[in-house]
Amino acid sequence: MTTTETPTRRITTAKAMAEGIALEMRRDPGVFVMGEDVGAYGGIFGSTTDLFAEFGADRVIDTPISETGFIGAGIGAAVEGLRPVVELMFIDFYGVCMDQITNHMAKIHYESGGNVTVPMVLMAATGGGYSDAAQHSQCLWGTFAHLPGIKVVVPSNPYDAKGLMISAIQDDNPVLYLFHKGAQGLVWMEKNPRSIAHVPEESFTVPIGEAAVAREGTDVTIVTLSLSVQHSLDVAEQLVAEGISVEVIDLRSLVPLDTQTVLASVAKTGRVLVVDEDYRSFGLTGEIAAVIAEHDPMMLKKPFRRLAVPDVPIPYARVLEQGILPTRDKIAAGVRELMS
Amino acid sequence: MNPLNRLDLYKQMVRIRQYESRILQEYHADKKPAWDIGAGLIPGEMHLSAGQEPSAVGVCANLKQGDAITAPHRPHHFALAHGVDMNAMTAEIYGRDTGLCRGKGGHMHLFDPENHFSCSGIIAQGYPVACGQAMAFKRKGTDHVAVAVAGEGAANQGAFHESLNLASLWKLPVIFVIEDNDWAISVPRSHSTANASNADRASGYGMPGVRIENNDVEAVFEAAGVAIDRARAGGGPSLIEIHTLRLWGHFEGDAQAYRGADLDTLDARDPIPLYAATLAEIGDLSMDQVASIAADAAAEVDAAITFATSSPFPTADDALLHVFA
Numbered sequence: 241m242t243t244t245e246t247p248t249r250r251i252t253t254a255k256a257m258a259e260g261i262a263l264e265m266r267r268d269p270g271v272f273v274m275g276e277d278v279g280a281y282g283g284i285f286g287s288t289t290d291l292f293a294e295f296g297a298d299r300v301i302d303t304p305i306s307e308t309g310f311i312g313a314g315i316g317a318a319v320e321g322l323r324p325v326v327e328l329m330f331i332d333f334y335g336v337c338m339d340q341i342t343n344h345m346a347k348i349h350y351e352s353g354g355n356v357t358v359p360m361v362l363m364a365a366t367g368g369g370y371s372d373a374a375q376h377s378q379c380l381w382g383t384f385a386h387l388p389g390i391k392v393v394v395p396s397n398p399y400d401a402k403g404l405m406i407s408a409i410q411d412d413n414p415v416l417y418l419f420h421k422g423a424q425g426l427v428w429m430e431k432n433p434r435s436i437a438h439v440p441e442e443s444f445t446v447p448i449g450e451a452a453v454a455r456e457g458t459d460v461t462i463v464t465l466s467l468s469v470q471h472s473l474d475v476a477e478q479l480v481a482e483g484i485s486v487e488v489i490d491l492r493s494l495v496p497l498d499t500q501t502v503l504a505s506v507a508k509t510g511r512v513l514v515v516d517e518d519y520r521s522f523g524l525t526g527e528i529a530a531v532i533a534e535h536d537p538m539m540l541k542k543p544f545r546r547l548a549v550p551d552v553p554i555p556y557a558r559v560l561e562q563g564i565l566p567t568r569d570k571i572a573a574g575v576r577e578l579m580s
Numbered sequence: 581m582n583p584l585n586r587l588d589l590y591k592q593m594v595r596i597r598q599y600e601s602r603i604l605q606e607y608h609a610d611k612k613p614a615w616d617i618g619a620g621l622i623p624g625e626m627h628l629s630a631g632q633e634p635s636a637v638g639v640c641a642n643l644k645q646g647d648a649i650t651a652p653h654r655p656h657h658f659a660l661a662h663g664v665d666m667n668a669m670t671a672e673i674y675g676r677d678t679g680l681c682r683g684k685g686g687h688m689h690l691f692d693p694e695n696h697f698s699c700s701g702i703i704a705q706g707y708p709v710a711c712g713q714a715m716a717f718k719r720k721g722t723d724h725v726a727v728a729v730a731g732e733g734a735a736n737q738g739a740f741h742e743s744l745n746l747a748s749l750w751k752l753p754v755i756f757v758i759e760d761n762d763w764a765i766s767v768p769r770s771h772s773t774a775n776a777s778n779a780d781r782a783s784g785y786g787m788p789g790v791r792i793e794n795n796d797v798e799a800v801f802e803a804a805g806v807a808i809d810r811a812r813a814g815g816g817p818s819l820i821e822i823h824t825l826r827l828w829g830h831f832e833g834d835a836q837a838y839r840g841a842d843l844d845t846l847d848a849r850d851p852i853p854l855y856a857a858t859l860a861e862i863g864d865l866s867m868d869q870v871a872s873i874a875a876d877a878a879a880e881v882d883a884a885i886t887f888a889t890s891s892p893f894p895t896a897d898d899a900l901l902h903v904f905a
Binding site (some may be wrong): 303306311316317336353 | 650679681683684686691693696700702705707708709711714715722738739742743746843901902903904905
């Protein structure tokens with residue numbers, strides 16, 4: 241095989257998602273995309289960039305603003321053996337279509353005693369940090385991970401975005417694919433440099449349910465996901481100067497949750513900070529604490545620490561929003577506290 | 581359109597009524613002396629379809645293998661008319677391991693992929709799913725159709741309106757069936773719905789709509805035939821509202837005190853004796869046939885109940901299976 245690709249080919253997370261979808265669409269005629277503004281626009285956050293030009297309106301379908309209607313239609317198409325990739329523009333819009341997601345997409349396989357599969361991907365933009373306020377800035381992955389029957393994947397970088405997308409499309413289960421707007425590499429958002437990176441041109445998969453050790457370290461484990469992985473890596477680099485060695489675990493998926501990778505890291509460092517841009521109570525941070533406590537609480541040299549949105553809606557004004565998000569300075573403070 | 585076979589329509593209605601009558605008996609048999617909805621051989625809510633046979637039978641007589649149905653919480657008549665295996669369906673209702681869904685679904689969640697049949701307990705939410713099945717049929721280049729069924733109360737849900745718009749916009753082969761049985765549990769149609777006919781709502785979405793009065797199985801058959809032919813030919817969706825009759829409660833245990841004088845005329849409106857009389861009058865049905873059709877139905881239903889009650893239960897550990905494929 242000859243290739244003109246150079247190992248330095250760098251693309252955004254958004255482009256990586258779209259590449260993953262395109263590869264599957266070329267391979268499998270049963271794959272199609274539908275959602276609001278996924279066509280000529282290419283997805284408000286770039287997730288379907290260039291797909292319309294290649295595959296046309298028959299396979300990249302702009303829908304009316306009818307989330308219940310088109311998510312339900314995705315379910316029906318999946319039940320009949322197609323593999324729809326459906327975009328819910330913002331995860332915050334779940335309120336108008338939650339019945340299809342939780343009572344139908346998530347439950348049909350179980351209710352049918354395993355006789356009916358729903359091989360669909362529901363992708364949605366998550367996260368804040370750009371003053372979009374309370375109805376367009378939530379993460380909510382903990383809400384969906386709590387409900388049985390949906391795999392939940394949450395990529396943090398371009399490589400995983402592509403590999404997890406291909407895995408999600410090939411999966412026979414419904415997969416909720418949550419991508420952070422701030423990690424998409426968009427020109428119209430704050431630049432997070434880790435949102436543009438080398439990604440191979442060819443098809444590859446990243447298995448759903450395997451966390452990644454994004455950075456190895458020995459003093460403190462940060463367990464996190466999505467854009468917070470990027471922030472945590474920045475902090476880890478910064479803390480080298482203070483003599484602190486931070487290990488960063490990128491969960492990559494919440495369902496299934498790779499508890500082994502988390503426990504192995506915590507066993508090594510004995511100090512853990514869970515960083516989550518979702519709400520604090522009854523969510524991911526508490527779940528990780530429970531995983532550790534059920535396994536062996538004596539692993540911890542210091543009390544468990546967590547950093548998450550302190551149970552308030554996401555506020556608008558920059559100072560207010562930055563005050564409640566898990567920003568780099570708060571992550572660094574959390575790590576230092578564990579080392580004090 | 582399939583040819584009209586009056587005797588087949590009658591037999592199917594009798595078969596369904598026999599089924600619902602026996603399930604009614606079985607459901608109540610071991611809930612005495614103290615009523616407990618979760619007790620007995622058939623636990624949980626039970627929504628029976630007696631009186632609504634004409635809608636299922638008239639519609640399904642026009643369907644073929646490979647066509648899909650999404651039914652609501654009151655699904656038995658459509659399941660049986662569409663060819664769902666009576667034994668497996670009954671075993672599911674009895675919560676047995678041999679059931680359609682190995683005891684995980686129950687009577688409101690019957691899934692039969694072989695017959696593309698499913699139902700959902702959430703009002704109107706089967707409509708979008710049917711649109712997706714129709715999308716798949718169209719994308720695969722088949723002439724199959726999807727039938728979405730719900731009651732008149734469901735026509736006030738957003739999912740109904742989103743689905744009508746989607747199906748019309750994309751010319752999907754969907755037939756929207758509304759069973760207007762006058763009651764959304766206890767709320768009469770006059771208190772729930774601004775339109776006298778949902779056919780008017782269909783025209784608002786650019787599709788044909790008809791309303792059939794009198795719970796008339798032959799009128800349903802004719803209207804469904806037209807709509808299904810149109811959908812198969814690529815003409816897009818249609819809506820059929822059937823003014824039908826809920827002979828029994830919304831669910832078993834519903835005392836129906838709210839129903840008042842409406843209860844007094846039920847016998848006279850029962851569609852099965854009425855249809856038998858019509859057929860007898862035109863010479864298509866004899867008294868002997870009435871008896872033999874009833875006996876055949878009873879035997880089939882008894883066998884299904886025997887199959888169910890002699891089947892094993894799932895084990896408690898089975899509850900952990902099938903969350904994911």
